[in-house]
Amino acid sequence: MKERYDFDEIEIKWQKYWSERGLHKAETDASKKKFYCLEMFPYPSGKIHMGHVRNYAIGDVIARYKRMRGFNVLHPMGWDAFGLPAENAAIKHGVHPAKWTYENIGYMKKQLDRMGLSYDWGREVTTCSPDYYKWNQWFFLKLYEKGLAYKKASFVNWCPSCATVLANEQVIDGACWRCDSAVVQKELEQWFFKITAYAEELLQGCDELKGWPERVVAMQKNWIGKSEGVEVDFPLADAGGITDEKLRIYTTRPDTIFGVTYMCIAPGHPLTERLVTDKDSLETIKNKYGNQEEKEGLFTGHHSVNPLTGEKIPVYVANFVLMEYGTGAIMSVPAHDQRDFEFAKKYGLPIKTVIIPEDRAEEQKSGRAEEKEMNEAFEGEGVLINSGKFNGLKSEEAKREIAGFIEEKAFGKRMVNYKIRDWGISRQRYWGTPIPIIYCDKCGIVPVPEKDLPVVLPEDVSFTGKGGSPLLESDRFLNVKCPSCGGNAKRETDTMDTFVDSSWYFIAYCLKDDIDLKFQISNFKSLIDYWMPVDQYIGGIEHAVLHLLYSRFFTRCVRDFGVVSAGEPFRNLLTQGMVCKETWKCPDHDWLFPEEVKDGKCVHCGKQVEKGRIEKMSKSKKNVIDPDALIKKYGADTMRLFSLFAAPPERDLEWSDKGVEGAYRFLNKVWGIVYKNKGKGQELSSLIAHSLSPIASSLLRKTHQTIRKVTDDIEKDYHFNTAIAALMELVNEISSFNPEREEDRAALDFAVRNTLMMLAPFAPHFAEELWEAAGGNPSVLEQPWPEWDETLAKDEEIELVVQINGKLRARMLAPAGLTDEDARQRALQEERVKEMLDGREIKKVIVVKGKLVNIVLG
RNA sequence: GCCGGAGUGGCGGAAUUGGUAGACGCAAGGGACUUAAAAUCCCUCGGAGCUUGCUCUGUACGAGUUCGAGUCUCGUCUCCGGCACCA
Structure with missing residues (x-):
């Protein structure tokens, strides 16, 4: 044994030892109690950063601890290897995405090993390998077969910088989740996964997520956004009276239906084009669709009739009504909805109060209430007025009664709505899983037969960054024979969202050594069922809805294909906090590295440097720590130990x-x-x-x-x-x-x-x-x-604390097992205590066993 | 606006079911060792007061419950995160 701690030598020695002894191999053994410990796999961007270090250090402690506790531990690692940066690197440096990706993987794998992480590399998964994405394609075909994958044209989120579509979950504050560019709306044909079919189950499942942080569960529930209401048909009217045509709306407030004074439909509503004659004005409204600053409306010149009151009310097209939610049309109750109120004020539409707060209901009865000018809508619940036979009911009752009445009269029916939209998975890029679909002029959409999987990405493409996807240029890829009729046909050139890859990789790890299965994946169900679900999942909060929601959905889908029994993939979730560090900013030279700051001044210009906030480590803010450098200086164990010691895992860590x-x-x-x-x-x-x-x-x-x-x-x-x-x-x-x-x-x-x-x-x-x-x-x-x-x-001696009226007055040593009476006596005999009591009346004495005596004076 | 979460020394953070606030680490100050420095070791370290081992005070702020509140209840403020024209 050396006198000095030579971390470098030691760490290499034991890494070699573990690897040679195969200490981290996980063997499926049904007689042993398993523990599946998983950290979110990284995108192979080039090098690992401190966020990875923290994530993987946490996971490694858990895995190693559980092994020492006798569990059969599965602790795998892999690569979320498809994605845009590889393609961007190809455009910029002319290196093929595959080469770039695999080189990065090679380097990062060395880094992870140098950290001493206990992974079973025999189960490594690389999502850009055909062995892996073959199964994305297989799942796609299954989903297609079941009607859970479908194609439709719709307005989609388009990131001009990434030149591709984004799912709703991938748009953060109107910007791309990856590059932060402003997202625009574009009409495109693309493939969707019907996550809405599982909306209710995903919501119900939230209650089972006992081992998840509350806030993540709350965010998921919020995203699914269930609401219960009523769909009502409002007949359209023309000069001659009621027509057969109906305008269907959705409302969660049927109790306000007597207060409807106008209707609004979305600019994209199917009726809009027919109802509106002034196409120029309609175009203006369309352009302002979704514009949050101002509510804009256009009277269609048509009316509809409130089925409950028979009142004739105008129909508007309004920019704030969303086609994507409910029926794309609303009944407007300006007295009880702030948006409708603002709109009514702007266009001089009537406002009819039908709900008043309960405390005002009494005044109303005695006729004392005055009609006051309204400044805002009353959105709360209360008591109904001006609502025919429903007058006097409280909102909650009224909702039930009116909904019942509507159903009884066949004006409409109760309806549950969800905010969550189907998951758009088409991406107009090269470096992703090809969607296994062929378009034939004769046969239409034809799925690639299972035996022809995988549809492999072609190599003969160039990356110019201009025009569409490189796949469009590959003749060999693009032009195929129709599997159905044998005629000339074309392949789908869009690839899948990379979130598809990460929606089931935790299942892939359960399969030993190689997932290039020659058999049906469902033949391996018992293997998968031994390990699934993941007992402890560890990763960043940024995936609170994205990856975690997709995975919950996808696991349910493959469960229904007979691949796995568990529907919930992750039993316990730990969302680790960010790794942060102080920042420095020079008025002229922007962000500075710490070594560019001398005595509070910028080394380039000598100007006073501003000490910025403590922020998440990022290259752009120059507040990063390089794990390689840290290991070189202190070794992996010190790095791991500090990142675990500085803060509890779920909280942000200040470096x-x-x-x-x-x-x-x-x-x-x-x-x-x-x-x-x-x-x-x-x-x-x-x-x-x-x-x-x-x-x-x-x-x-x-x-x-x-x-x-x-x-x-x-x-x-x-x-x-x-x-x-x-x-x-x-x-x-x-x-x-x-x-x-x-x-x-x-x-x-x-x-x-x-x-x-x-x-x-x-x-x-x-x-x-x-x-x-x-x-x-x-x-x-x-x-x-x-x-x-x-x-x-057990302590032999304890420190007995004496309080008088709850204030600490004395401490004394006492044997551990003393009785309450003994403690009481000792406290009362204490010199100082006696002094302070000074003959005053003792009201009572409270003894906390083995800890404390509190003497309460009168 | 709605839904979460947080607020404790100079700093990161501890504190079981309501029972000694400040564990552990960092920084700072003092001392030992050394020619000197580094390393190491020892001591001090929330604030105020003085008689130097004791008193008062102290967990964002204000009330309350309790023998006793960082912890429970109500209200207020601030900060962070998510969602947000979802009818």
Whole structure:
């Protein structure tokens, strides 16, 4: 054993050892209790960043801990390898996306290994490999067969910079989730997955997600956006009266239906073109569709009739009415809807109050209420007025009664609506899974037969960045024979959204070694069912709706194909916080690296530098830390330890260079202890607490207490920061421990060994090396997790706290097992306490067992 | 606007079911060792007061419940995240 802690040598040594021994291989064995630990796989962008480091360090601790607890652990890793950056690199540097991607994977894999992560690489998944995306295509065909994949023309979100379509979930504040460009609307034909068919199940399933952070569940529910209401048909009227034609609306407020004073339809509504004669004005409205600044309307010149009142009301086209939600038409109740109110004011439409707050209902009865000018709509619930036979009902009742009445009279029916839209998966790019569809002039849309899978991306393409998808230029890809009639046909040239790839990769990991299955994937159901669902999933919050919702949907789809039994893919979810760091900004030179700042001044121009906020690490803000450099300076174990110690996993972590040094110091301290005591270890099996010296028994107690604390912290909510703090406390105690007798040495050895075992998931190489040096048989990771003895963990003495009227007045040492009466007596006998009582009347005395006595004075 | 979450020393963060606020780490100050520095070790470290080991005060703010509140209840403020013309 070296005197100095040589992390580089140690880390390489043990990485080699683990890999040669195949310690991280997961074998399917139904007799063992499994634990599936998964971290979100990375996009192979080139190098890993601190966000990855934190994510994977957390996952690795869990995986290693669970292994020591005797679980059969599956801890895989792979690559979310399709996507735009590869294609952009191809355009910019002329390197093929596949070459670029695989080179990045090669480098990043080395980085992950250098971190000492315990992955079973035998199950590695690379989504851009035909072996993998073949199954995307197979799932697509299955979905198509079941009507869950379909094609339609619609207005879609178009990112001009990425030159492709985005799903609703991928538009953040009107901008592209990837490049932040403003998204525009464009009409396109594209493929959809019918996630709406599972909307209700996905919503119901939210209640099962007990192991998920509440806010993620809330975001998912919000996104699905269920609402319950009524669809009502309003007949259109012409000069001669009611026609057969009906305008169908959706409302969640049937209790306000007597207050309807006009109707609005979306510019894209099928009736719009027919009703409106002034095409120029209609065009203007269409252009303002979705414009949030101002509500614009256009009277169609037509009226409809409120089926409940018989009132004739005007029909408008309005830019704020969405075609995508409900029926694309609304009944407008300006008195009780702020949007309708604003619109009514602007166009001078009548406002009819039909709901009043309950407290005003009384005044109304006695006729005291005055019609006041309204400044805004009353959107709350209350009591109905001006509503015929429903007058006097409360909103809630009225909703039920009126909905019932509408159904009874066949004016309409109750209806549930969801905000969630079907998932548009077509992307007009090359580097993705080809959609296995062929277009034949004679036969129309023809799915590629299963036997012809995979449809492989052609190599003979060039990347110019101009025009459409490179796939359009590949004759060999594009021109095919129709599988149905044999005639000339063309392939679909769109590829799938990469979120399809990541919607089932966790299932792919369950298949041993190679997922290029020659058989049906469903033949492997028992294998998949052994591992699924994922017991612990760890990743960033940014996927709260995107990837996590798609995966929940997709897992249900493949469940229905007989691939897996579980519908919910992730039992427990940990969303780790961001890795942040302070930023520096120069008025002339923008963001600066820390080394570009000297004494608060910019090294380029000498101007005063502004210390910016603490923000998520990003290259553009120049506040990144390079994991490679960190490993070079301190080693992987220090890097891991600090990123686990600085904050609990779910919270944002503020990077601190000084803090890293603190973690490094801690490891060096442990190293020094083991070095100093090497070869002096004693057998501890003969240790019996009562025969020990006071110092030995105290150290023994602290060790058991630490095992309890560390185990609890990990088990409860993965609060590694406090677990590590507890280990530091124990190490502090060990380091000031001076053994005098044989049994002191044994106690010391016991404490050290247990420290190393508990340290193993956090700083695995370090723990292995010292475990070996301390005479243990490798590997420390194959040791069972230490158990604590409740008796030995018990304090012999406690500090008894005495309060008077709830204020701390004295502390004293007392034997641990003292009775309440004993505690009470001791407290009352205490000199200081006596002094303070000074003959005053004691009202009562409260004793908290083994902890505290509170004397309440009158 | 709606839905979440948070607010504790100079800083990151601890604190079981309501029971000693500030564990652990960082920074800072003092000391030991050293020719010196680094490293290491020891001590101090929320604020105020003085008689230096004690008092008062202190967990965003204001009330309340309780023998006792960082923790529970109500109200207010601030910050962060998500959704947002969804009828």
